[in-house]
Amino acid sequence: MECQLGSRLLEDRWLSVKEIAKYLDVRTETVYRWLGSEDKSMPGHKVGRHWKFKKDEVDQWVKAGGAAEGVK
Structure with a gap:
């Protein structure tokens, strides 16, 4: 039970620019842009x-097309 709780806490934690860039497989400069x-x-x-x-907020943003190339 503790292992599952620990995994859930890691999933819900706040991510840094470096971590979210790695998660999305983009450069940190792209995140700042x-x-x-x-x-x-x-x-x-x-x-x-x-x-x-928050990973879930970024996931929703990506699914809505927020990270699409050429979007203005």
Whole structure:
């Protein structure tokens, strides 16, 4: 039971720019570009000086076409 709970906690944790870039298989520069672009509006949350992400929010954004090339 503890192993399953631990896995669920890891899945629900906040991810860094580096981690979300690795998850999406893109460069960190691409993540920052998506964050700075009004038309892309990647779902990120500023925590102090750092950006943090919830995996499920990013998954929904990608499925809605937010990361598609050429989208304006």
